[in-house]
Amino acid sequence: MRGWMTDKKSYIPPVKLGEVMRGVGIGVVVESKSDKFKAGEYVFGTLGWQQYVAINANEIKIKIQNIPGISLTSWLGPLGSTGLTAYFGLLEIGKPKPGQTVVVSGAAGGVGQVVGQIAKLKGCKTVGIAGSDKKCEMLIQRYGYDAAINYKTTPNLVDALTKYCPKGIDVYFDNVGGPILDAALARINRGARVVLCGGISQYDSDPSKMQGPKNYLQLVVTSSTMQGFIVMDFMSQWTQAITELIGWMKEGKINFGEHVVNGIEEAPKALPMLFTGENEGKLIVKISEPVKPKL
């Protein structure tokens, strides 16, 4: 979202001044002229920061299923864009193998929490990096990370990664960039995969102050890959991924941590929380009380 608010060329056009802010969300169908949807059904899509939207049925890619034990907001978390980002980023770009070490930054966030849990399901050792002791406790207790590093209180991140990843890092899933990315690069193994999901530490920077990964030449000496992606790259596989994620959630293998802020008027205050790390878990703005589902 921060990127969409600049003039820079990106994977989709910027949001223009005066336009409704773009955002994905869950909505309930109030009225429908399409055969695909009927009133009362819940859908997931790019609905925008608004209480009501008139939208073409073809633009809605996901109808929300009413599944016992799966909360509605799960469709914004493990079953939504952050969960799918975690799924495809880890499995398609990170390609973890059993026994390998997977390190995740922003590990308590919407994406990071799911990455760690899927990596664990795939037989990996998981190390999460987050910005508070409380989040680190969540990483271990709730998301099954083998180890957690609080980057705000750790004097030397490279030393910490050396300690918790004695066999080096095979997959590094990066949500933050900056010094944390550099520390991870210092510890990658031969043939490692650095999954570039985001770089929250850099999004708000003055372009002249942007900090690139100083240790990027580690990619050369270890013959490693750093690869970016967006979740849209895998749209044709979303349904299959959601089915698999639902299965894991039903088995209790994917826990979901959310941080809900109430009221559309709070949305402009919520977004900056992602930059300070104030949110604990997937950040959700509840625009208004949902109409009772009639599913």
Next chain:
Amino acid sequence: MRGWMTDKKSYIPPVKLGEVMRGVGIGVVVESKSDKFKAGEYVFGTLGWQQYVAINANEIKIKIQNIPGISLTSWLGPLGSTGLTAYFGLLEIGKPKPGQTVVVSGAAGGVGQVVGQIAKLKGCKTVGIAGSDKKCEMLIQRYGYDAAINYKTTPNLVDALTKYCPKGIDVYFDNVGGPILDAALARINRGARVVLCGGISQYDSDPSKMQGPKNYLQLVVTSSTMQGFIVMDFMSQWTQAITELIGWMKEGKINFGEHVVNGIEEAPKALPMLFTGENEGKLIVKISEPVKPKL
């Protein structure tokens, strides 16, 4: 070589103080106790900065063939480690497709000159970046580049790349790092491959002054890959590659530009030329006059 002279963990151990400096070269067999080699034969290997070496026959991977029209020094160029680096970096990591745009930095050097010519053979548009007008002329006249950019006299590299790559960059083969890498990242297409071969602008830096690619997040918005490699990764395919390269050379499709410095005592002055860009073509130190080959 510059990297081997630091204490940093790399793909091979550093050269110790007092040891013979490591280096690949061509030598003539003076005496052999192995069935594999006999006196008078020429070989390529990690022979070191020295006039004579006693070496195990198993450590010599390549015997030099006496082929009409192929100079001995070609085995240090297109058929040696720089040529093989170009071949595998471009074809295995860069994966160029016909009609795509390939940009190469350090394009007049030992690696870059071969990258451009192979890319051309594969039906790509090629744009080379080098540090003098003379080199740029060589790029066009000798190595068949479609366009050449003198980065030392070009006020805005991004604008120059926009001009010469109107369809964007599909493969960027980087030998230099720094601001040139950043300019290329600003112009990559969706699904681009950034081949990290080297970063000569950074090798000699104080670690605190290392400059990472500020535009690395372009990899995210374009779903692109930045991948490092070393030529040893492809050792099992060297023979096949050399055969193909010899074929291209015989057909006159790969030209070779070399820069020869005479005398082992000049070697310590030659290495820094790679950092200033003083050499024009593959830099070779001729340690001593070769014994006449008896091939």
